[in-house]
Amino acid sequence: xxxxxxxxxxxxxxxxxxxxxxxxxxxxxxxxxxxxxxxxxxxxxxxxxxxxxxxxxxxxxxxxxxxxxxxxxxxxxxxxxxxxxxxxxxxxxxxxxxxxxxxxxxxxxxxxxxxxxxxxxxxxxxxxxxxxxxxxxxxxxxxxxxxxxxxxxxxxxxxxxxxxxxxxxxxxxxxxxxxxxxxxxxxxxxxxxxxxxxxxxxxxxxxxxxxxxxxxxxxxxxxxxxxxxxxxxxxxxxxxxxxxxxxxxxxxxxxxxxxxxxxxxxxxxxxxxxxxxxxxxxxxxxxxxxxxxxxxxxxxxxxxxxxxxxxxxxxxxxxxxxxxxxxxxxxxxxxxxxxxxxxxxxxxxxxxxxxxxxxxxxxxxxxxxxxxxxxxxxxxxxxxxxxxxxxxxxxxxxxxxxxxxxxxxxxxxxxxxxxxxxxxxxxxxxxxxxxxxxxxxxxxxxxxxxxxxxxxxxxxxxxxxxxxxxxxxxxxxxxxxxx
Amino acid sequence: xxxxxxxxxxxxxxxxxxxxxxxxxxxxxxxxxxxxxxxxxxxxxxxxxxxxxxxxxxxxxxxxxxxxxxxxxxxxxxxxxxxxxxxxxxxxxxxxxxxxxxxxxxxxxxxxxxxxxxxxxxxxxxxxxxxxxxxxxxxxxxxxxxxxxxxxxxxxxxxxxxxxxxxxxxxxxxxxxxxxxxxxxxxxxxxxxxxxxxxxxxxxxxxxxxxxxxxxxxxxxxxxxxxxxxxxxxxxxxxxxxxxxxxxxxxxxxxxxxxxxxxxxxxxxxxxxxxxxxxxxxxxxxxxxxxxxxxxxxxxxxxxxxxxxxxxxxxxxxxxxxxxxxxxxxxxxxx
Numbered sequence: 176x177x178x179x180x181x182x183x184x185x186x187x188x189x190x191x192x193x194x195x196x197x198x199x200x201x202x203x204x205x206x207x208x209x210x211x212x213x214x215x216x217x218x219x220x221x222x223x224x225x226x227x228x229x230x231x232x233x234x235x236x237x238x239x240x241x242x243x244x245x246x247x248x249x250x251x252x253x254x255x256x257x258x259x260x261x262x263x264x265x266x267x268x269x270x271x272x273x274x275x276x277x278x279x280x281x282x283x284x285x286x287x288x289x290x291x292x293x294x295x296x297x298x299x300x301x302x303x304x305x306x307x308x309x310x311x312x313x314x315x316x317x318x319x320x321x322x323x324x325x326x327x328x329x330x331x332x333x334x335x336x337x338x339x340x341x342x343x344x345x346x347x348x349x350x351x352x353x354x355x356x357x358x359x360x361x362x363x364x365x366x367x368x369x370x371x372x373x374x375x376x377x378x379x380x381x382x383x384x385x386x387x388x389x390x391x392x393x394x395x396x397x398x399x400x401x402x403x404x405x406x407x408x409x410x411x412x413x414x415x416x417x418x419x420x421x422x423x424x425x426x427x428x429x430x431x432x433x434x435x436x437x438x439x440x441x442x443x444x445x446x447x448x449x450x451x452x453x454x455x456x457x458x459x460x461x462x463x464x465x466x467x468x469x470x471x472x473x474x475x476x477x478x479x480x481x482x483x484x485x486x487x488x489x490x491x492x493x494x495x496x497x498x499x500x501x502x503x504x505x506x507x508x509x510x511x512x513x514x515x516x517x518x519x520x521x522x523x524x525x526x527x528x529x530x531x532x533x534x535x536x537x538x539x540x541x542x543x544x545x546x547x548x549x550x551x552x553x554x555x556x557x558x559x560x561x562x563x564x565x566x567x568x569x570x571x572x573x574x575x576x577x578x579x580x581x582x583x584x585x586x587x588x589x590x591x592x593x594x595x596x597x598x599x600x601x602x603x604x605x606x607x608x609x610x611x612x613x614x615x616x617x618x619x620x621x622x623x624x625x626x627x628x629x630x631x632x633x634x635x636x637x638x639x640x641x642x643x644x645x646x647x648x649x650x651x652x653x654x655x656x657x658x
Numbered sequence: 659x660x661x662x663x664x665x666x667x668x669x670x671x672x673x674x675x676x677x678x679x680x681x682x683x684x685x686x687x688x689x690x691x692x693x694x695x696x697x698x699x700x701x702x703x704x705x706x707x708x709x710x711x712x713x714x715x716x717x718x719x720x721x722x723x724x725x726x727x728x729x730x731x732x733x734x735x736x737x738x739x740x741x742x743x744x745x746x747x748x749x750x751x752x753x754x755x756x757x758x759x760x761x762x763x764x765x766x767x768x769x770x771x772x773x774x775x776x777x778x779x780x781x782x783x784x785x786x787x788x789x790x791x792x793x794x795x796x797x798x799x800x801x802x803x804x805x806x807x808x809x810x811x812x813x814x815x816x817x818x819x820x821x822x823x824x825x826x827x828x829x830x831x832x833x834x835x836x837x838x839x840x841x842x843x844x845x846x847x848x849x850x851x852x853x854x855x856x857x858x859x860x861x862x863x864x865x866x867x868x869x870x871x872x873x874x875x876x877x878x879x880x881x882x883x884x885x886x887x888x889x890x891x892x893x894x895x896x897x898x899x900x901x902x903x904x905x906x907x908x909x910x911x912x913x914x915x916x917x918x919x920x921x922x923x924x925x926x927x928x929x930x931x932x933x934x935x936x937x938x939x940x941x942x943x944x945x946x947x948x949x950x951x952x953x954x955x956x957x958x959x960x961x962x963x964x965x966x967x968x969x970x971x972x973x974x975x976x977x978x979x980x981x982x983x984x985x986x987x988x989x990x991x992x993x
Contacts, residue, residue, distance in 0.1 A: 182750030185701075185709045188674045192750035211737070211747040211756075213671050218787045223934040229921060233782050236675020236825060280681075288707055310707035311689050311699070320681050320688040324908075327682055331908030335916015337682070338675040339825055339923075341936070342881075342916045349881035349917030351979035485789065487745055564979055565882035638710035654673050 176203065181638050182210075184646060186285040186310075188237050189653025191611075194493070195642065197632055202642065205620070205627035207611050212468070212495040215658035216483045219601035224250060224570060224593055225345075227601070231589070232339045234603070235655045237280075239338035240273040241582030242589075242655075245603075249589040251345035253576030256568035262347020264554040265333060265564055267434045267441070269343060270580075271554075272329050274433075275367075275547050277583035278510065278540040279326075281650045282375075283308070283319040283405075286537060289647065290412050294633075294640050300411050303402045315405065318374070326367040332356050347565040354560050361555050368548050376545065377404025383545035387520035389528055406541055418534035421630065422645035424622040425505040426530045428512035429455070429609065431588065433581035434550070441550065442517040442581065446501060450527065452516055455501075457577060460588070462604065463498040466491055466613035475500065475615070478590040479575065481602040495657040498612040498621060499604050507531050507622040508585025508609045509649060511539035519546070531626070533648040540650075572596055582606050584650050605655035623649055663728040663839050666720060666763070667702040667773075670747050670756045671783045671792050672734025675825040676774040677704050682908060683828035691832075696839045700725070710751055721762045729838065730767035731831075732760060732795060735776040735783045736805045739791035746790045757805065760795070764806060768814040769838060770795060771821055773831060775923055778820035778852070780804070785929035796820075796852065800926045816845060820852040823900065824923035827907060830857050851926065853899065861950060862895035862912070862920045865903035872896075874968040875961050876976035881936075885976025887919045889945060892936045896949035898922035 182192030192208040215234050219227055231246040232239035244266060251257070258266060288310035295301050307315045327337055333350055334340035342350045352360070368380065376383050377399065383406075386392050392410070401411035413419065428447040432440030445452045461475035469492075470484035486492075500506075511531055514522035521542060525535045571593060578589040585606030592600035612621035620628075623646065632639040669677070681704075685691045692699060701708065701716055708716070719725040736757050737746040744755025752759070764770045772778035772795045779799055783792035794804045796818040802808035811817060821830050834854045837843040849858045866872065871886040878885035887893035895903070895913075898920050902912040913920050921935050922928045933939040939946045948957050971983040 180751055181710050183703075183709055183713060184750070185703045185706050185713070188704070189669070190747070190750045190756075208750070210750050211671065212790065213737075213746075213783050213792075214787075214789045215782075217789050218782065218785055221787060223937075226935050229935045230782060233673050233675065233824065236673040236678045239673070239675060284705065292707065311705055317687050317689060320683075321686045324682045324684070328909035331906070331911030331915075333916075334908075335911040335913050335918065336907035338673075338678055340916055341913065341918035341921075344881050346881070350915075351882055351917070353980065485740065485746075487740065561980060563882070565880065567880055638712075643709075 179632070179637070181642060184643070186288065186647065187651045187653060188235070189656070191646070191651065191653050193627070193642065193646070195627070195632070200632055200634070202627050202630045202632060205624045206493050207496070207613065207621065207624055208494045209496040209611065209653050209657045211653065212485060212657050214483070214485070216601050216603060219598050222598050224596065224598055227591070227598060228341055228343065234658045235652055236338050237277060237652060238273065238582040238584065238655060240269050240334070240340065240343065241580060241587055243340065243343040244270050245578040245580045245587050245589040247343050247345045248578030248580055249576040249591045251568070251576070252578060253574035253591060253593055254345060254568045254570060256345045256566065258347035259563045259566050261351070261559055261562050261564045262566065263435050264557055265348035265350065265352065266343060268551060268554050269330065269333050269340070269348075271434060271547050271551050272327070272333070273337065274583040275544060275551070276323055276327055277650070278544050279319070279323060282537065282540065283315050285650065286647045287409065288313070288316070289640060289643050292640060298415060300401055300408065300415060303408055304412060307405065307408065322367065322370050326363065329360055329363050332360055344565060346568045347563070349565060351564045352558055357555060357558055361552065364548065364551055364555065371544065371548065374405060375541075376406045380545040380548050384542065387524070389524050392521065409537065413534040413537075418644065419529045419532050421641060422533040422626040422648055423530045424507045424626040426526070427501070427504050427506045428515055428531065429501055429506040429508045429586050430513045430516040431455070431579035431581050431586040433513060442513050445516045446506065447512065447515050447526070448504070452518070457579065457588075459502040460604070461500055461503075463500060463615040465498070465616040466493055467497050468492045468495055469497065478588065478602040478604055479592070481590070483602075494613045496608055496612055498615040499609050500615060503617075505619050505622055505625065506609060508606050509536060509539070510543045510583070511536050512585060513581055514539045514542055533644050536648040570596060584652055585609060603658050605652070605658065607649070607651045607653060607656040610649045611651055611653070611656055623651070662696050662698050663835070664698050664700050664726050665729045665731060665835065666700045666727055667731040667733065668760070668763070669703050670732065670734040670760065671737045671790065672774060672776045672781070674704070674733070676733045677702070679825040680828045680831055683832055695836050697835055714751060717759065717763065721766050723766060727763065727767045729769050729771055729835070730763050731771045731773050732777045733773040735780050735792035736760060736795065737783070737790050737792055738805070739789070742791070761805060764795070764812065767812055769816060769819060770812050771819045771834070772796070773821055774826050775822045775824045775928065778818070778822040779926035781824060782929045797926060816848070817852050819843070819848065819854065822851070822853055822924045824928070827857070827902070827905060829905065830854065849899070853924070857901045857905070858899045858924065860899065860901035860904060862898045862900050862902045862914070863949070864901065866895055866914050867903070868914055870972060871976050873964060874972045875965045876968050876972045879977050882917055882979040883977050884979065887914060888938065890938055891919050892921070892934070892938050893919035894922040894947060895920035897947055898925055900924045
């Protein structure tokens with residue numbers, strides 16, 4: 176048996192190191208280390224409540240809106256505030272636009288460049304992949320930043336800027352959309368849709384969302400050549416490399432539910448365990464510190480009572496990341512979980528066939544892209560001229576609040592306590608904290624640690640490419656992980 | 659055109675938001691534009707292909723001078739804690755504090771850019787409640803010092819170039835790099851805090867779409883109101899050095915256009931305003947933070963006068979989220 180330490184990883188958000196124990200050319204065990212600690216929760220305690228809206232987006236530059244939405248939801252929960260319908264739509268729009276841009280960026284700039292590496296020269300699809308996806312030089316790498324920039328102009332209108340907007344408020348949005356602006360927003364979304372339909376998918380988004388079975392996905396792929404669209408080329412690469420057999424984790428999936436329509440989320444909330452969706456009781460969430468450089472606790476703590484106290488030189492600790500668990504179980508979160516729990520038939524079929532794996536995680540993001548654009552168009556259509564975007568709130572002296580939302584990378588929760596009009600307690604569990612958690616006190620590895628077990632390592636590889644595929648299939652955000 | 663500039667971009671105690679913002683730069687071909695400006699990105703954490711051993715080799719080559727390092731860009735604060743060990747950020751795969759890597763690379767670089775307010779001044783990670791002893795490259799808040807020290811100069815003869823902002827505007831970074839590539843970035847191009855004057859010699863107030871409300875002191879009372887954000891909602895646009903309202907963000911936006919206060923994120927110590935961010939501190943009903951270069955007595959006098967002259971249209975629109983009173987149609991033509 177040998178040991179390989181891999182890192183830093185790029186094309187993930189933040190710094191990441193992984194220790195791999197290898198046996199017979201495969202990963203036997205993996206330990207994921209998040210090497211940066213910034214201590215955001217301690218920056219929040221003692222602050223005036225609404226200051227959280229300035230601080231939390233700066234936890235993460237790639238999912239800053241999601242952090243703001245979670246904080247706004249937690250404060251709204253504590254205050255009993257309800258945004259008016261236009262405010263709800265504006266929040267949905269900002270949130271969905273960020274998630275969409277994140278998926279798009281991940282697919283083209285973070286995930287696919289690995290298939291244009293030398294190690295794959297010789298595969299039948301390599302020339303096409305290199306031409307299109309090579310980091311910083313491929314034709315997609317040259318087009319995608321401009322397409323993304325154009326699309327993010329919707330944030331210029333709705334959020335003032337991206338990242339780090341203060342438009343997102345517990346009472347709705349600080350930015351009412353003028354009638355003429357709504358027309359321009361629709362035009363921007365239409366342009367983005369056109370790129371997705373011509374280059375990314377090579378088909379109408381509605382046709383992609385209507386693929387409901389594994390067989391019809393295969394049929395769709397085979398109707399045209401792999402180079403005819405980036406999604407087809409990805410599916411061909413995934414088939415050739417058997418990405419469905421790589422990176423399986425616990426197959427226990429979690430989604431807090433995404434976007435709001437009145438009292439319920441637009442994408443459903445729940446957890447998928449043993450092929451069934453169950454209702455989620457947030458009381459089942461705890462965090463374990465046993466393998467983190469944080470002061471130990473007698474038992475795993477609910478986030479309402481969580482603490483974050485650095486403690487280096489602790490035996491068994493190897494990361495700054497806590498280990499969140501749902502009813503003590505290791506869960507995976509992200510677009511696959513979201514689409515699965517929402518009941519999209521293709522997501523269900525893929526998970527029933529092969530569980531959570533590299534192919535299915537990436538595929539679910541693209542499926543979600545195809546479903547999100549029409550939702551965005553719908554919310555824009557529904558904006559009602561002259562109706563309010565913001566409802567004032569009464570700040571209580573003492574209250575507790577919980578904001579459970581979905582970032583691009585999965586379930587994000589903020590738990591707050593207000594005392595004397597200030598934040599007395601603030602705990603955050605981010606998607607990558609779930610996915611990249613370390614072992615817990617029962618020795619259960621986190622989801623990505625599980626997913627890495629069995630990954631092949633070729634002789635002479637110092638950063639095994641299969642390990643990179645598994646890691647990037649989760650689209651990790653390490654800056655969120657240890658806020 | 660001078661020789662090609664080798665640029666290395668690293669991240670430490672930050673959120674990655676400046677990189678995400680950078681990618682929103684104007685132009686049809688981000689990488690092509692850099693290339694044609696003579697800027698070679700040796701490595702960037704979000705964009706490059708290499709990682710692991712390949713990156714560590716590159717860093718070692720830069721430190722040893724085997725690869726010429728023209729510009730080191732650091733995004734994020736320097737994590738000095740705990741107890742000055744730097745262990746709150748060990749660079750993955752190296753076991754060595756990032757703080758030590760930054761110092762070695764800064765010594766090798768011709769120029770050092772602090773990207774964003776964290777790298778420049780410490781930013782949020784160094785704010786109240788911080789337990790990480792975070793600081794900027796050459797500043798700790800307003801105090802010169804930081805990791806490299808007050809009098810530090812890079813090999814190229816400049817202090818750290820503080821492209822501050824939370825996040826930075828993409829073109830603040832790119833135009834500073836372009837100016838350097840053209841040989842136009844000297845000491846005179848930087849303000850007293852080491853910020854490039856091409857954006858730091860402006861105030862956020864310049865070009866604010868709420869200027870008519872400001873003139874008449876017709877103020878917003880709650881988020882989404884159209885009025886001026888200075889009197890009640892914490893806006894520091896008349897004091898903050900940046901060109902956000904003349905350059906605009908994401909094509910169309912700025913903080914004040916987004917309906918919320920400028921929190922002066924380009925200034926050292928913005929993270930610790932001493933009052934709630936979205937609430938203006940006042941003494942006897944007068945905002946404590948007066949517009950830059952404006953004598954207080956004049957401000958008070960003009961504010962009182964303009965308040966008394968506020969047209970009904972401006973007064974009513976100021977507290978609505980859309981126009982409720984349109985400008986009068988003049989019948990005689992404009993003169």
